[in-house]
Amino acid sequence: MYRVIGFIIIAIICVSCFKIDCEVIGERYREKYCNIVVRETPDSGRWFDIKGKNPVTGEMATYSDMGTWYVYFYTKIGIGDTIVKKQGELKFYIHKKDTVLVYPYECEGKIYN
Numbered sequence: 001m002y003r004v005i006g007f008i009i010i011a012i013i014c015v016s017c018f019k020i021d022c023e024v025i026g027e028r029y030r031e032k033y034c035n036i037v038v039r040e041t042p043d044s045g046r047w048f049d050i051k052g053k054n055p056v057t058g059e060m061a062t063y064s065d066m067g068t069w070y071v072y073f074y075t076k077i078g079i080g081d082t083i084v085k086k087q088g089e090l091k092f093y094i095h096k097k098d099t100v101l102v103y104p105y106e107c108e109g110k111i112y113n
Helices: 002-017 022-030
Strands: 034-040 047-053 060-066 082-085 091-095 100-107 110-112
Touching: 022 100, 022 110, 034 060
Parallel strands: none
Antiparallel strands: 034 047, 034 082, 047 060, 082 091, 091 100, 100 110
């Protein structure tokens, strides 16, 4: 009986150690910025790397990050699309020729603004 109780206590402690801090991750994403006309689409995986041209400055630009937010929409990004992540916001925009896709930051089932 004591072994079962001990196992349950250890399991609870271990699970709580792996809890994601969505607020901290969201604040990290909030500081990110990009405005790129895509020339190379991102690869799959956790590393998100997009290369293209900044439409305002005309200079080549790269947006790189590693995180879980991007797995929700990286397959929707195509060559010629303009991707925008405004600093201070928790939304990622994909401007296509006929529509704009908006992906809010979602963590643990909650959408953050």
